[in-house]
Amino acid sequence: MTEKIRETGERVTIRTVAEDAGVSTAAVSKVLRNAYGVSDTLRSKVLTSIEKLGYRPSTAARGMRGKTYSIGLLLTEMENAFLPKVVRGAKEVFGAANYQVMIGVGEAQASIEQSLIDSMMDMRMDGVLLVAPRLTGTVLAGYAAKTPLVVIGHHEPSAETFDTVNSDDVAGAREAVCALIASGYRDIHMTSLSQRRFDMPAGEGEVFTMRETGYLAAMQEAGLSDRARIWRLREREGCEGPPLTDLLKVGPRPEAVFCWSDIHALELINLAWSRGVRVPEDLAIVGYDDTPAAGMPIVGLSSVNQQGADLGRQAARAMLSRIEGRTTPEHILLEPALKTRRSSGS
């Protein structure tokens, strides 16, 4: 470690800057934080020295007393093509406020997610932003007691200690299914995930649960309740649960399928293509998330767009206000919009 320093000479600390500028370390610190009570003369002297010496504050040292100007962003997994937009939106707002964003990737396992959140707190990040965590409300509340916490993709409007930012998944699903109904489809099934929790109050739960609610509501409103059927399938290959192929095997096949996510929808559209099942003539498909692949002309998958960038921006704003002291919870719901393409028919 000492040898490392020898390369460029002594490490430049706040003291080096103070000496160079002929002021106290407190003065430098104040300039750094734009604190009250610094004359323009002092400020410019300090800034000049900082520039000259190439000084950079140690985040580690800062973390011991004050803030680190960094926030941790936890992604459930990297494979989901919907996440980049969320990240971009969040970074946009955080960046403008001079916060650095460090991302942790959870590998879709709750234990890894927790370990990462712990690490972010160990690093004294100023806040933690979770995207679609596989964690229960209780666990989240535990973290919220120790750090500013905002969660995207977890419906819990009654949470008192952290904020949630979501797309209105019930409305999005309803819109998708209504569109299918309007196109004349009647036998409409849905693909979803296996339930993980059963005791959530109405209006709370994971996103796929909300989408199931929207699906069922739309079916009921159209008097199609008896045709409704939800397939609880594994998320992707390698996951537990029955495979998507089951759905295509059913005979008679449904006329249309609403998939809780593009992950399923893309798999299904490819499966159909491989087996000569025409989309949408033999089977109409609507997905969710409007990922880049859905938008490829060759794919043409109708999908519900949930404004990823906006989710990220709103969550970042919530985070900033929470860091600045807000304690009353905020629960934001954004309006999704169906993007219609070939796969859902006319």
Next chain:
Amino acid sequence: MTEKIRETGERVTIRTVAEDAGVSTAAVSKVLRNAYGVSDTLRSKVLTSIEKLGYRPSTAARGMRGKTYSIGLLLTEMENAFLPKVVRGAKEVFGAANYQVMIGVGEAQASIEQSLIDSMMDMRMDGVLLVAPRLTGTVLAGYAAKTPLVVIGHHEPSAETFDTVNSDDVAGAREAVCALIASGYRDIHMTSLSQRRFDMPAGEGEVFTMRETGYLAAMQEAGLSDRARIWRLREREGCEGPPLTDLLKVGPRPEAVFCWSDIHALELINLAWSRGVRVPEDLAIVGYDDTPAAGMPIVGLSSVNQQGADLGRQAARAMLSRIEGRTTPEHILLEPALKTRRSSGS
């Protein structure tokens, strides 16, 4: 300190643990780091207290004296579907060695990348791993002087102060083009990016430059040099440079196109589909990276697979050995393999 009641909220520090276990803070620190000279009795006492109190070492405080057991992973951008595998591979190795990985996303801008690397160093991360950075060798060397540095996707085998891990892009491109030639195609063009630097020694440069070299070599070996043509296009919509549509406009159209990346290849395959140009009958296409979208049956894009997970693993191993003191550079080259699908013909 005495009267203060330990309610939930009192931060558990190394001192709390020391008091609880009836030992010194130094002892606790030693147990934490598996340092030499701790009796089993002491160790178990300390471990018990740590467990009981739920103690977690502050990374921030650690960063001021020793290591943080965290490494920074910089991604050029999140949109590239090739990156998740690299990240997974790297995390696998780092995780096994008890290092946490924090990811920074560069938004494809050199300045943002630099700012993120700086932040990682400010946080006293133990090393920085760069994936496909948009930075010059000189800049990289500058960072390498201050922190252990490993770079994926940047060819610079002569670098003395940092390690590089790459797929053999020249070989990969050659393989792809040879396969097209073997299928009978002669008029084979290539899409690449606009040059950013002109004075790199042979064997060095950005990945697309290496792939151009492989393309030209394969064409020359087949006596097709006079048919070779490289289209320097923008990376994707929103970037600078001429659009990919130019290529389809050319008449007579080439028989086949080797794209430096699936980003171009997917755009091209969709463009062709939209305009009724049949793939591969009218135009054969080969991409690079073998991203998930390329593997979708409906797309069927031949693409060069560069073993993303292996790149990540090897880079992580290099990082670990560098952190443990290695100073001689390592430059690793992995063998890519063409994955053949419909888009390149028979």
Next chain:
DNA sequence: GTGAAAGCGCTAACAT
């Protein structure tokens, strides 16, 4: 084998 004590580079009272 174990502990006392000196920092690491900052921030935030509190003085001046």
Next chain:
DNA sequence: ATGTTAGCGCTTTCAC
């Protein structure tokens, strides 16, 4: 408006 100074929670000699 500026400076002095006491820590923050660790690691690391250096005594014992």
